Amino acid sequence: MVEYKVVETSVVTDETLEEILNAWTAKGWHYDGMQFAMTEASKRPAMAFVLFTRALAKDS
Known part of the structure; x- marks a missing residue:
């Protein structure tokens, strides 16, 4: 069984995205x-959603 994690950020910079990726992969999540999310007023994203997965532990 697979578990999903979605991390939302409104600060879309390379530093912020690196922090999210490094923090969650260190916790055992796999980047997916x-x-x-874009706005018409800007060429830069307004938000980012970073997706991760990991296998659920089997109940013994």
Whole structure:
């Protein structure tokens, strides 16, 4: 079984995204993808959603 984690950030910079990736992979999560929310007023993303997965431990 797979467990999912979505981390949302409104600060979309390389430093912030690196911090999120490093923090959650250090906790055992596997990077699965990234989605950006854009606005018409800017060419830069307004938000980012970083997606992670990990296997659920089997109940003994």
